[in-house]
Amino acid sequence: MEKVNIVTYGCKLNQAESEVIGEKLSSLNYIVEYDKSTKSDILIINSCTVTSEAERKIRQLIRKTKREKPDTKVVVVGCYTHTDTKSLLENGVDLILGNLEKKYIENYIDKNGVFVDLDYWHSKNEKIFLPQKPYNNYSRYFLPIEEGCLEFCTYCRIIFARGNKIRSVSKDEIFKKIDSLIKKGVKEFIITGINLTYYGYGTDYNLLNLIMDIEKKYQSQKIRFRISSLYPDFINENIIQFLNESKIFEKHIHLSLQHVSTKVLENMGRKYNEKYLINLFDMIFRINDIFSISSDIIVGFPGETNEDFEILLEFINKYPFSRVHAFRYSSRPNTKASKMPHQISGEIKKARMKQLQQYIKNSNEQYLKKLINSGITPEILIEKKDNQYSYGYDEYYIYHKILNNSINLNDFHKVKINKIENTGVISSVL
Structure with a gap:
């Protein structure tokens, strides 16, 4: 039997789709693994085009594979x-x-050549496949419910690859999948999509309806749900109150923030401004001052002045983030931003990123100290163990390292936080 190695770059939707690819190939008697270092007969790279760095890493892996094992069939x-x-x-x-x-890898795996339908994203009804089990045997299951985006942000070319026709998985299909996975022992579900804000677009059923229905149906189950990413302008007080009071949803949101300066946000094509973000964060921390917010930030966007950058730093200094994924602006061909004047030099972007990372570190430490001082006892779902420690995330999406390797995988445990370590904490089981 031929061995297939699937390597995934990019978003959680990609990870869910990689699992579907692996399941389909396993049914055809291929030996499927998900390890970049594994030698294989076929290498499948599920790719990302968000940044030039992601593309560079993909090309590097292709060349490395062809150099070390020339007879490997490389599929991107x-x-x-x-x-x-x-x-x-x-x-x-x-x-x-x-x-x-x-999505139909079984029809192409024996072929060579290029098969890319560039008009695919005009199709409204193309199926979203739901994996049969968690990606790469993770404890958490990535639940893809939406595909497509209508935002047309000036820096992004994902819309060229995923499209501007919104496709959503029905409530009934989602519940059927959750039910089957609970029976298999899955206890954590990550709701994901290209832009979850548009789930149910064109119908009278939206994301808020869905998560409230999930709460009603599963609140007595010992399981956990997390929403992977949302746009700030979708968030309101009702959503935060719901997440804060939920029995099964994490007290955490990941905001696709990108920046804070009103001018930069306008140039990015975002639909919110600095004042909106200040009011939003004030509202969230008024409801729960240890509510967990993680985010994405772009530094060095075209036209970003020193004043714009200072606005960003001041915001991160003021509000405690549980984590921030920051990256330097990467010019993407055929996007509006790539043609904008006042492109920022690599040297300036590098210097700003270095300064930003220090602010992010301080903001993260500020959040973790608040969490420790709150006296709460978080509940961890154990997802990994080694010879000394057990590891897992709590309901605030904080990563815990626990000095106890005798507890069972995929079990919930109440813990006490002992100290901060990098972007996570060291804890002990109560």
Whole structure:
């Protein structure tokens, strides 16, 4: 039997789709693994095109594979294939599949060549496949419920790969999948999509309806749900109150923030401003001062002045984030931002990123200290163990290292936080 290695870059939706690819190939008697270092007969790269760095790493892996094991068949699928098939071919890729074709990997795995339907994203009704089990045997299950985006942010070309036609999984199909996975022992579900804000778009049923129905149906179960990412302008007091009082949803949101300066946000094509964000964060921490907020930040966007950058730093200094994923602006071909004047030099972006990372570190420490001083006893779902420690996340999406490796995987445990370590904490079981 041939061995297939699936390597995934990018978002949680990609990870869910990689699991579907693996399940389909396993049913065809391929040996499927998810380890970048594994030698295999076929390498499948589920790609990302969000940043030039992601694309660089993909090309590097292709070249490394062809150099070390030339007879490996290299297959690249997903978003990068919609934006630059030429560079993939030049780096020795044998088979290229788009976001539609990768869903039907069983029809293409024996082929070579390029199969990318560039009009795929005009199809409203293309199916979203739900994996049969968690990705790569993780304890948590990535539940994809939506695909497509209508935002047209000036820096983003995911819309070229995923489209502007919104596709949503029905409530009945979602509940059927959750029910089957609970029976298999899954206890944590991460709700994911390209832009969850648009779940149910064009119908009278939206994301808030869905999560409230999930709460009603499953609140007595010993399980946990997390929403992977939301736009700030979707958040209101009702949503925060709901998450704060929920028995099964985490007291955490990940905000696709990107920046704080009103001018930069306007140039990005975002629909909110600095004043809105201040009011939003004040509202969240008024409801619960240890509510967990994580976020994405772009530094060095075209036209970002020293004043804009200071506004960003002051905001991060004022509000405690549980974590922030910051990255330097990466010019993406054919986007509006790539043609904007006042592009920021690499040196300035690097210097600003270094300063920003220190502010993020301080903000994260501020949040963790508040969590410790609150006296709460978080509940951890154990997802990994080694010879000394057990590891897992709590309901605030904080990572815990527990000095006890005798507790069972995939079990919930109340813990006491002892001290801060990097972006997580060291705890002991109560």
